[in-house]
Amino acid sequence: MASYYHTSGGKVGYSVDDVDDAADLDPRLPLLQDADLKDKVVLLRVDHNVVKKGKVMDEYRIDVTLATMYNIVERGGRLILMTHINRPFDKKTKTITISKDDSVDAVVAYLQRKLRIKFVVPQLHIYEKEGILDIDTSINLLIQDLRARKIGGIYLPNTRWFGGEEDKGETRDRFVVQLAGLADVYVNDAFGSWQSHATTYHVTKYLPSFAGLCMQAELSHTRALLSPKRPFLAIVAGSKYDTKIGPLTEIYKKVDKLILGGVMYNTYLSAKYGIKIAGVEDSEIELARGLVEQDKVESKILELPYLVESDTLTGRLEGHYRTISIKDFEPGKTFKYVVDVDPSSFESPALLEALGSAKTIFVNAVMGLMPHFWQGTGKMDEVIDSNRTAQKFFGGGDTLQTFKSLHPGIYHAALDSPKYYLFTGGGTVLKVLEEGDPFGLDTVKALIANKESYSK
Ligand SMILES: Nc1ncnc2c1ncn2[C@@H]1O[C@H](COP(=O)(O)OP(=O)(O)O)[C@@H](O)[C@H]1O
Numbered sequence: 298m299a300s301y302y303h304t305s306g307g308k309v310g311y312s313v314d315d316v317d318d319a320a321d322l323d324p325r326l327p328l329l330q331d332a333d334l335k336d337k338v339v340l341l342r343v344d345h346n347v348v349k350k351g352k353v354m355d356e357y358r359i360d361v362t363l364a365t366m367y368n369i370v371e372r373g374g375r376l377i378l379m380t381h382i383n384r385p386f387d388k389k390t391k392t393i394t395i396s397k398d399d400s401v402d403a404v405v406a407y408l409q410r411k412l413r414i415k416f417v418v419p420q421l422h423i424y425e426k427e428g429i430l431d432i433d434t435s436i437n438l439l440i441q442d443l444r445a446r447k448i449g450g451i452y453l454p455n456t457r458w459f460g461g462e463e464d465k466g467e468t469r470d471r472f473v474v475q476l477a478g479l480a481d482v483y484v485n486d487a488f489g490s491w492q493s494h495a496t497t498y499h500v501t502k503y504l505p506s507f508a509g510l511c512m513q514a515e516l517s518h519t520r521a522l523l524s525p526k527r528p529f530l531a532i533v534a535g536s537k538y539d540t541k542i543g544p545l546t547e548i549y550k551k552v553d554k555l556i557l558g559g560v561m562y563n564t565y566l567s568a569k570y571g572i573k574i575a576g577v578e579d580s581e582i583e584l585a586r587g588l589v590e591q592d593k594v595e596s597k598i599l600e601l602p603y604l605v606e607s608d609t610l611t612g613r614l615e616g617h618y619r620t621i622s623i624k625d626f627e628p629g630k631t632f633k634y635v636v637d638v639d640p641s642s643f644e645s646p647a648l649l650e651a652l653g654s655a656k657t658i659f660v661n662a663v664m665g666l667m668p669h670f671w672q673g674t675g676k677m678d679e680v681i682d683s684n685r686t687a688q689k690f691f692g693g694g695d696t697l698q699t700f701k702s703l704h705p706g707i708y709h710a711a712l713d714s715p716k717y718y719l720f721t722g723g724g725t726v727l728k729v730l731e732e733g734d735p736f737g738l739d740t741v742k743a744l745i746a747n748k749e750s751y752s753k
């Protein structure tokens with residue numbers, strides 16, 4: 298508690314001390330608190346990637362950025378927000394699919410209800426397959442209204458609807474210049490968005506850039522995972538095989554035990570046992586072979602013994618799904634879709650022992666195809682919660698959404714419990730574990746380089 302003095306000198310109150318998330322940060326990181334924001338238009342990149350089929354599934358990732366928004370506005374800044382929603386860019390066909398389901402509208406509606414201020418989404422020309430190629434000058438009228446405080450903020454369309462977001466050439470360069478031209482300052486509060494795209498990385502070349510308050514808190518909490526109490530157990534599952542398989546090789550070296558689930562586990566099992574699972578491509582199996590070889594030596598991967606096989610991905614149809622056992626896996630055997638881990642897997646003595654004795658547990662894991670096959674994840678969350686001594690870290694958009702919807706009681710208790718920490722990004726934490734340093738993330742390195750370039 299510290300005394301509060303009025304500028305005239307008299308003691309007129311007291312302030313309440315709080316945790317300082319910035320205390321643990323690399324001093325080279327430029328902080329939002331140090332930015333001059335008075336009358337500045339601030340381009341704020343957030344990770345509000347919480348929309349499924351046009352609806353906000355879990356407000357958490359939005360709520361944790363409100364402090365940054367308030368801080369900017371309170372200090373005289375004017376907000377232009379931007380986030381990606383889902384993955385509308387198809388890397389194979391190099392086309393962007395624009396669907397109302399992936400628009401920012403649901404996020405904007407939520408923010409307007411919560412903050413009681415008006416956000417405007419600029420209307421920009423969309424090309425079929427190529428997305429939005431230019432931010433045309435009509436946006437200047439909106440920026441005038443923003444500066445004049447006629448509107449509360451501007452919310453740009455889904456960043457992945459812009460051709461330049463994931464492009465590497467001229468389209469990206471033009472997009473970045475146009476984007477930077479809208480604002481005076483750039484703030485990155487999108488911890489979950491670790492991929493180096495135009496709005497998370499390249500834009501820092503053109504504007505004074507700072508880390509937001511959510512970004513700072515998340516980066517400082519990764520420290521505990523980098524020097525974990527042992528045994529350290531990580532559980533990695535879900536569908537983003539392409540971006541998560543890479544970090545696993547390094548993470549494998551840092552954990553004491555690793556549990557896989559979802560598409561990742563299907564691919565691993567295919568590589569290890571020579572089986573064929575519907576939906577698992579041969580090229581993907583190749584990537585998992587390294588992990589299989591690594592584990593032959595160190596035996597850190599704990600296999601979940603019972604899985605759920607389904608004839609279809611469309612639902613949980615009576616008579617069309619069944620439990621299978623890895624004991625029956627033989628080279629050449631084929632299986633339909635493997636869509637979940639059977640909850641009984643978490644009752645096996647080896648699993649119970651590992652989950653019960655771990656001192657640090659990191660979970661980026663939706664074990665089954667949602668929303669139909671939730672049973673494996675439901676059981677996993679219960680078993681993890683029953684370990685009361687471990688420090689538990691959950692991370693990932695879908696991981697948190699699923700945790701909240703399956704176990705609202707545990708989830709809400711976790712938000713306030715010193716034994717839990719919920720990260721907004723799962724892939725980002727995997728990247729940090731891979732790098733061994735939160736300040737080694739490309740998006741964070743870009744902020745540091747920006748500060749260095751301005752202080753020359
Ligand atoms: N076996 C499976 N087959 C297909 N999809 C799966 C399977 N297991 C999990 N998923 C899907 O994975 C998604 C979550 O994966 P991901 O985005 O990688 O997680 P997070 O956002 O928590 O990092 C969920 O939408 C779920 O439906």
Ligand SMILES: O=C(OP(=O)(O)O)[C@H](O)COP(=O)(O)O
Pocket residue numbers: 344346383384489490491492537540692693694695721722723724725
């Ligand atoms: O949901 C996200 O990451 P996560 O699923 O790893 O938590 C982030 O919004 C990043 O999305 P991306 O993995 O499509 O870049």
